Amino acid sequence: MAVEQDPTAQFSALYGEHHAWLAGWLRRKLGNAADAADLAHDTFVRVMAGRDLTSVIEPRAFLTTVAKGVLVNWYKRQALERAWLEALAQLPEAQMPSPEQRYVMLETLHALDAMLDALPPLVKRAFLLAQLEGRKYEAIAAELRVSLITVKRYIKQAYLQCLLLADDLPA
Incomplete structure (x- = not known):
């Protein structure tokens, strides 16, 4: 060139x-x-x-x-x-969100996915273990082989990212 x-x-x-x-x-x-x-x-x-x-x-x-x-x-x-x-297809017709709601929800999923991918791997793992699997911080610390205070810092970091994401989402 x-x-x-x-x-x-x-x-x-x-x-x-x-x-x-x-x-x-x-x-x-x-x-x-x-x-x-x-x-x-x-x-x-x-x-x-x-x-x-x-x-x-x-x-x-x-x-x-x-x-x-x-x-x-x-x-x-x-x-x-x-x-x-696939998840939407499992819903009964009466609970199906409107096309506008589906669009906003899908865009929110994409934003959340991007936010999670931007987190360091251990922070992401700790956050997902706590939020999706309901694990206690002590169990997360043992699994990740880090201290309890480190897990608390990881979760705080992920929550702060969530708050920043929430500011950017449509109302």
Whole structure:
């Protein structure tokens, strides 16, 4: 890729020279042109929000790396949505949330999933053991092989992340 000083020109050159290739690469991975086009777009959005492009020596390798991250997130989102739809299918018709409620609930699930993934692994594990399995802090400390005070710090850290997430969710 030619080195240009203007970031807009750098991005435009990268996009113009490699968008079709990236969309084709994603189409081969997914077997679906529409999803590939969406993910190619998402990849370039991530590139645009990311680093200075003057240091990119191998544009296709760079785009492949970014696209793989986008693809992993997409697969994860798809799995979460499938699980959500399966859970909804178990509800009686009278308890089925409206389409608007389902959308808000799904977006909340995605935000919660992202928040949990942002936590350090032991913090996430401690929080899930406490919240989903109802484990006592002492049992969590023993399982994770950390002190009781560490478990309390982990849970506090996770709760603080939940509070920050709650501030960003729709009312």
